[in-house]
Amino acid sequence: MVKAIEINNLKYSYDEQPLFNDFNLNIEAGQWVALVGHNGSGKSTLAKLILGLLVADEGQIIVFDEQLSIESVHRVRAKIGMVFQNPDNQFVGATVADDVAFGLENTKVDSSDMPQKIDAALTVVGMQDFKDREPHTLSGGQKQRVALASVLALQPKIIILDEATAMLDPDGRMTVMETLQQLKQQFGQNLTLITITHDMDEATLADRVVVINDGRKILDGTPAKVFSQRRVLHDNGLELPFANELAYQLDKKPEDYMDERELIQWLSTLNK
Numbered sequence: 209m210v211k212a213i214e215i216n217n218l219k220y221s222y223d224e225q226p227l228f229n230d231f232n233l234n235i236e237a238g239q240w241v242a243l244v245g246h247n248g249s250g251k252s253t254l255a256k257l258i259l260g261l262l263v264a265d266e267g268q269i270i271v272f273d274e275q276l277s278i279e280s281v282h283r284v285r286a287k288i289g290m291v292f293q294n295p296d297n298q299f300v301g302a303t304v305a306d307d308v309a310f311g312l313e314n315t316k317v318d319s320s321d322m323p324q325k326i327d328a329a330l331t332v333v334g335m336q337d338f339k340d341r342e343p344h345t346l347s348g349g350q351k352q353r354v355a356l357a358s359v360l361a362l363q364p365k366i367i368i369l370d371e372a373t374a375m376l377d378p379d380g381r382m383t384v385m386e387t388l389q390q391l392k393q394q395f396g397q398n399l400t401l402i403t404i405t406h407d408m409d410e411a412t413l414a415d416r417v418v419v420i421n422d423g424r425k426i427l428d429g430t431p432a433k434v435f436s437q438r439r440v441l442h443d444n445g446l447e448l449p450f451a452n453e454l455a456y457q458l459d460k461k462p463e464d465y466m467d468e469r470e471l472i473q474w475l476s477t478l479n480k
């Protein structure tokens with residue numbers, strides 16, 4: 209197993225107020241991890257620590273065998289792409305293609321290779337036909353896919369999406385999630401995804417769900433394992449995914465986890 213991220217005995221305090229105290233987390237290369245927790249649980253802080261935007265008080269953060277330090281922070285950051293919540297705050301270019309080019313211009317990519325790299329990144333997210341469009345004319349979901357293309361063009365090994373769908377309508381959310389599913393299929397072991405989200409339905413799409421609260425890991429496992437813990441989730445201010453809550457209300461036990469497709473199958477058998 210190749211480790212993408214290894215966090216050992218992490219301690220971090222804001223103004224003497226401890227948030228992480230002996231926090232540990234290992235993420236395998238190629239894994240899609242949904243990091244969930246209610247407001248203020250520490251998700252964004254963890255992302256900032258992994259990126260070296262905040263410096264841990266104690267402990268180690270290792271990204272693909274390289275320990276994060278003042279000396280290594282630029283090399284570590286180059287392995288990680290970030291997509292943020294507000295699609296409108298992520299554009300600098302006059303067109304979609306300019307925008308993808310902007311990140312590439314800061315790298316050593318030969319300018320003659322740029323058009324091909326821009327096209328390739330936009331194709332991966334299904335936005336190649338929009339390359340001459342002005343970003344402000346796109347929908348929220350399309351903007352986030354372009355933001356993903358800009359990150360992908362830099363060939364990161366890890367992409368962290370911090371509430372990247374929170375400002376999108378259901379359609380936009382769905383297209384971004386479908387894009388992530390495609391990325392996972394296409395890149396396999398070569399791309400690790402971390403989605404920070406309040407949306408439990410989105411979290412069901414990940415390989416693994418990590419629930420944190422007050423900087424502590426509360427649950428960690430497959431969606432089936434984590435979402436069978438209805439009581440624990442409620443105690444930590446979280447809901448079940450829609451399909452699970454509905455199944456529960458229809459008298460299924462919490463441990464009878466089913467995703468949306470399985471719920472539909474089960475409901476259709478009740479109808480017969």
Ligand SMILES: Nc1ncnc2c1ncn2[C@@H]1O[C@H](COP(=O)(O)OP(=O)(O)OP(=O)(O)O)[C@@H](O)[C@H]1O
Binds near residue numbers: 227248251
């Ligand atoms: N710059 C800061 N100075 C002091 N405290 C902070 C700072 N940033 C965050 N905190 C505190 O640290 C805790 C964790 O915040 P963080 O933003 O990591 O949580 P989160 O899980 O990402 O929340 P949300 O879901 O609302 O984005 C909160 O109690 C927050 O008030």
